Amino acid sequence: EAQVTQNPRYLITVTGKKLTVTCSQNMNHEYMSWYRQDPGLGLRQIYYSMNVEVTDKGDVPEGYKVSRKEKRNFPLILESPSPNQTSLYFCASSLARPTDTQYFGPGTRLTVL
């Protein structure tokens, strides 16, 4: 089954404790992206990747890192999480461009205390 998986689905952590949210897709997609969703703000793009070893900043990259060592995986790293990073995070992938049909993961709800 074609899908985008994210782990964990829910996470409660404390300020400053490094964490990684994993994202994996099994569709051989080139384009992958991370978004955060906050009430009243919609979805905002954090980082995106056009292909392996090619990543670029979205609209809200501060406090986040990503890597794309393999085509299928696109982890989101929070080196020193802060409470303002409490949010719902979505990973997505598409064939080659963001305007191709993007398939979204189920979301990761992160709470930083």
Place this chain on the structure above:
Amino acid sequence: GQQLNQSPQSMFIQEGEDVSMNCTSSSIFNTWLWYKQDPGEGPVLLIALYKAGELTSNGRLTAQFGITRKDSFLNISASIPSDVGIYFCAGEGGTGTASKLTFGTGTRLQVTL
């Protein structure tokens, strides 16, 4: 970053009514997309628009790419209960942002029987 203003923020309508929502930007976009998010899920692509003036339908949904390339409209005809959800517009390809996707703040649709 660029901003997309989406209106209305929320709508309460009766089953069978038609719905209209729109999205405006201060910048030009090359592609407009409309997504729907069901509760607890990631967004799903409904319609993609690739050139100014384009009018595209997908079942009861019709979307248009504004002539100025700064706006887009989505209409839903004869709404049904499963239309409930949050509708997002998204623009791609604004100035200096060839592969970024900017989402609107969303329109929450509630349908009463």
